[in-house]
Amino acid sequence: MSHDPLSAAPPATVPGPHSAPPAGGRSARLRIAVAPSGFKESLSAAEAAAAIAEGVRRAAPEAGLDLIPLVDGGEGTAAALAAATGGRLVPHTATGPVGAPVASHFALLGDGTGTAVVEMAAVAGLALVPPDRRDPGATTTRGVGELLRAALDSGARRILVGCGDSGTSDGGAGALTALGARLLDADGRELPPGGAALARLDRIDSTGLDPRLARTEVLVACNPYNVLCGERGVARVFGPQKGATPAGVEELSAALERWAAVLSAALPVPVDLRTAPGTGASGGLGAGLAALGARLLPRFDVLLDHVDLDARLARADLVITAEGSLDGQTVRGKIPAEVASRARAAGVPVLALAGTLGHGVRAVTAAGVDAYGSIVPAPVALPEALHRAAEFLADAAERALRMVLVGTRLAA
Template identity: 75%
Template sequence: MLTRFAVAPSGFKESLSAQAAAEAIAAGVRRVVPDAEVDLIPLVDGGEGTAAALAAATGGRLVALPATGPVGERVGTHFALIDRDTAVVEMAAVAGLSLVPRTLRDPGATTTYGVGELIRAALDTGVRRILVGCGDSGTSDGGAGALQALGARLLTERGYELPRGGRELHRLDRIDTTGLDPRLKDVELQVACNPFNVLCGERGVARVFGPQKGATPEQVEELSAGLDRWAYVLERDLAVSGLREGPGTGASGGLGAGLAALGARLLPRFDVLLDHLDLDARLARADLVVTAEGALDHQTPRGKVPAEVARRAKQYGRPVLALAGTIGEGAHQVHATGVDAYSSILPAPVTLPEALGRGAEFLTDATERALRMVLLGTQLTELSPSGA
């Protein structure tokens, strides 16, 4: 009999936080196994909810402040102080896709300027380490806005300041770093990112993620050309290398490359983030591991939460069930990561607004359905002669 469950989902973009998803799954589990021992392990991948989750896991605190949002307007945002020496800046909290109104989804215009403002605010606290979580971005400016907020001047051929936004990068002629915040030299800047995301090339971030942020095919090519120019000028003027296709350089619309040019270390996000959660030990104690994300498809094995959970769970021989808002092309590839079974949470075709608005309800119901099937299979195995 299954009695111990590890519930380790990511958030469902624009619908459920990781915490809310974990609670919805737990509710479905308890419909079937009322006395279940359910360990809620909401997971973050650097995107939405990262700062709050790490603050909660470490006994830290959130620092609230206003900053420049992705479309240029001031938004309420935050960063986390997780110990005396470490701050966590979540780029999605100030430049995430959820902060871009659907009518304004133009990744050529959005900016990471607010990310730089949060880094400056973290520097004001005197920390020695700043961890920047990348994910769920609404930008494609290569981190240019963040560098501008930190004091770098991005100049055209005539010496004018470059306007914000990725579509302007093709006009970049040179970078003046004389006004760069000098405190950056005294802190360790780490970027928790997906190493599969690169800045340029056929798998460059504009081509892979630009359409999700509202880019037309023409805009994708425009953004790709701008990021090519951005990488060239960064490498030339800041004396760095490997920005075009280095692991993680495409994180959050290229923010990884911009921060790497300032000396940041680009680190695999799960190696950085999950150490605070004792994840492996908690998975090892479970009879069944349930994970989830908004979309299960060919991208999932490339550094998404369900694939990482399954990989770790399989080290201890634990079965893994994955639930998703949508099942996309290539979803079957998740079996190779250790996912034993997967299912969509949608009970029938619904509109996108309805799917987003009823995410918790659908996830709870889907968990119940899936778990009843799991238990039926267990009973049939026990009844069969070969299962004796």
């Protein structure tokens, strides 16, 4: 199933736990908060929530459902925040991750703050990189810088950059060049796009940077666990997921070390660009923007307040969350772990569903997930699993809730 970032709707209540449930069977007293992430390259968060709701209704048609599709800075973030604040999306064509123009957008929020939202996935996301061209050493964030300039042109006084679902690992170098920086080798020649070329970086000419950046507040909503360099750096952790070979991972890691050193010298900032929290966000975009004075903030602190998440979870009897994959990385700043942590604080049990269960998945129980399972009923090829994700998710939600209801009856 294709993912349309514009389909990420604002949180909906159908019918919510705020209203009295219909009289009738035991399920009428069950209030369920559905708070999933999107499934990459398959379902938006809103589509995932709708699929779970469909499955729940089959098992418990009278249950109260509170749909809370969540974004983490990746695909659908701009549309979700625009919808939540009564704002609008602004179409803009920009340079995509492989250098070709792509139809993209940014958001202008309707909350009166003069805030624009630039969603990096909308212009440099992995979904925009053809499978046969997935090389994180070659892809570029230039389009992100172009969206930032477009947001400045619109009169934005504050820009929120959502990081997630990236198809790039250039440390934000492309974004800086779009904003006026020149990246030069030892002979004074400008470097080509891509993270691998940064190994030849000698100096940065920042005299042409857009002067409006100095008087604009730029906030980066990112995963603080992601750092630019070292053993946990983006090249080693995410490079293979984006198509890098083992040799390519080492090449890219060395290039990003060079990038951090030269960038720190050219644009001194009060953080270590190698290892400060969030510098590795979106393939190092966090580091590049931090060098321009942007503030790197934990993404959920920035993104979840508008959905009143804590209060809505506390009103539920059960929380169902979901993501494309549950594994050892889930506890490092992914939506299911964040939902589970907040639900646990409210004393509400959590069920997590996923397309795949990966290495280290049991760690999610320590984060607050009480039960978890895969939505795939039998071995299937990946293309089929992506195409049938909504069907599988609905069926899995139905199966899981029927088991919950059995337990409820036994307890009664």
